[in-house]
Amino acid sequence: MSESTAPRPDDAPGSAGQPGAAMAKRRMPVWLRRTIVGAVAAIVLVVAYFIASVTVPLAWATSIRDQTGGKLGNAIPLGMFYGFVFSFVPVAVAWQAHHKKLDKWVRIGLLVVAVLLTLPNLLTLAVLYGTTGSAADARSIWTTGGANWFGTWSQIFMVAGVVCAVGVIVLGRAWISRGRKIRQIKAAERLVRVNDAAKARAARDAGRAAEKRARAAGRAAEKSARAGSRTNPGTPLGGVRPATTPQNPPSGEGPGTPPDGTPQA
Numbered sequence: 001m002s003e004s005t006a007p008r009p010d011d012a013p014g015s016a017g018q019p020g021a022a023m024a025k026r027r028m029p030v031w032l033r034r035t036i037v038g039a040v041a042a043i044v045l046v047v048a049y050f051i052a053s054v055t056v057p058l059a060w061a062t063s064i065r066d067q068t069g070g071k072l073g074n075a076i077p078l079g080m081f082y083g084f085v086f087s088f089v090p091v092a093v094a095w096q097a098h099h100k101k102l103d104k105w106v107r108i109g110l111l112v113v114a115v116l117l118t119l120p121n122l123l124t125l126a127v128l129y130g131t132t133g134s135a136a137d138a139r140s141i142w143t144t145g146g147a148n149w150f151g152t153w154s155q156i157f158m159v160a161g162v163v164c165a166v167g168v169i170v171l172g173r174a175w176i177s178r179g180r181k182i183r184q185i186k187a188a189e190r191l192v193r194v195n196d197a198a199k200a201r202a203a204r205d206a207g208r209a210a211e212k213r214a215r216a217a218g219r220a221a222e223k224s225a226r227a228g229s230r231t232n233p234g235t236p237l238g239g240v241r242p243a244t245t246p247q248n249p250p251s252g253e254g255p256g257t258p259p260d261g262t263p264q265a
Contacts, residue, residue: 053126054134060123061138065145075150082120082150083157084164090117091165124154 068074094114097107127138128151142148 053130053132056123057127057130057132057134057138058141061127061141061145061147064150065141065147068145068147068150070146072146072149075147076153078147079150079153080157082124083154084161086117086120087158087161088165090114091162092168093117095165095169121154121158124151127151128155 064075064078067078091114093110096102097110097114099107102110127135127142130136130138142150
């Protein structure tokens with residue numbers, strides 16, 4: 001005989017003997033899991049910071065020294081370039097995140113890109129004002145490698161880049177606002193012209209309609225007058241019948257006979 005397929009009491013989902021119920025009881029709380037993840041992330045960030053504070057300033061100082069080629073004159077334009085570009089562009093990119101029409105993640109992405117674009121200037125400031133031994137070694141590399149003017153000109157043009165970016169943003173907003181006002185004025189003038197044209201067209205239509213009605217009334221009056229003249233043939237179009245004159249006077253009265261019947265001599 002085949003085995004019965006009816007569910008047994010031990011196979012019930014909520015029975016205490018099932019592994020799923022035991023795993024549900026042993027599941028880690030959400031707050032504890034988030035705490036552990038946050039602690040691990042913080043430890044990783046701290047370790048990465050210490051490693052970067054030791055290696056990155058030296059690597060950046062060596063890169064700038066190699067770009068200048070050991071020539072003091074090359075440090076000035078290089079510092080101007082890094083200072084201006086990597087302060088102007090990040091401010092301009094970060095400003096785009098204020099548009100509320102953009103998606104939330106797009107705005108966050110713009111802010112992240114802006115922060116990443118400031119890394120060259122942040123590395124320069126870390127070398128110039130760092131208190132670690134690696135920062136001091138990086139400054140000595142610039143001093144002995146002909147790049148000691150790089151930091152000064154880079155800082156000057158950092159400020160210039162931020163000021164120019166803010167100025168461009170302010171002027172751009174003023175230009176956009178002016179363009180918006182001009183478009184509104186033109187739209188209002190166009191609406192006035194359209195309304196005036198509509199009124200003039202309505203007046204012309206009304207005049208034509210009145211003229212048409214007047215012509216129709218004249219034709220109706222003329223038609224009624226003609227109908228009346230056909231009904232009374234002796235009546236002219238004006239409707240006034242002329243006085244009748246006797247064609248044949250009474251007997252005994254001629255043209256030369258006076259009213260008393262006495263013939264004239």
